[in-house]
Amino acid sequence: MDLSPDKRERILAAASRLIVRNGLQCSMSAIAEEAGVATGSLYNYFDSKEALVRGVYGRVAEVMTERLSAPPDPASSHEERVRRYIERYIDFIWEDPLRARLFDYLDNNPLMPISEAAAIFGQFVDHAIEMLQEAQAVGVVRAGPVSLMASFVRGAIRNTLKRRRMSETPFSREERAHIAQMCWDSIAVH
Structure with missing residues (x-):
């Protein structure tokens, strides 16, 4: 076949x-x-339908990994790497409303055990954790569980942009920068 x-x-x-x-x-x-x-x-x-749902999860994870887990530029600082990740995540969620709604649905209505979802999204999640651990080690990201920080930032972006889509006005560069700064401020050492 x-x-x-x-x-x-x-x-x-x-x-x-x-x-x-x-x-x-x-x-x-x-x-x-x-x-x-x-x-x-x-x-x-x-x-089966279950296999198809796993395929949908897997495809979302593949795209996220391709877009957001790029190897860091060795010349960039840890702060720049984290900030760039936040900005890319904002763009990723904003650019495709259907994908954002799908991700929101899958996140709010888990269709499989968390262990299985973790395996599917593992590479993407591991990238964020490693990046934040490295930033923590050099003192630019606050102490605390990095997996919790990564989830917090991604959730804040998704929820903010979900509500922002309800507006008829274009999403401005200033708003994008403001969201990115709020996310950075929530995890940065001040």
Whole structure:
């Protein structure tokens, strides 16, 4: 059986859209229809709805890791690395409203045990933890559990931008900078 990466991506994108729209009440046949594939073909890629949901989680984790876990510029300071991470996370959440809503849904409605989700998002989470531990070691990030700090900053960004999307006015550079500064201030040594 010849499986097409493009078809797999279409299925994951369709499932993401329907999960955002309807939650998990969407059927496999509705996902197949949204993706423009036969329902039987969908099962060639995902043997169950649970496997498809894991695929959606996995795709979100892949994109997050690709976009936000870039190796640090060795010439940059630890403060610059953390600030750049915060700014990239703001951009990541802001640039794709559907992805942001999907992530919000998955975060607020865990569809699998935390241990399984942790394994899927492990590389992304480990990158943030390592970056913050290094920044802590040189004294630019406050003492405390770095995994808690990373979650706090990401959650603050997601929730702030979720509410900001309700506004009709464009998201300004000043607002972006203000959010980034508030996040930095919440974890920085002052």
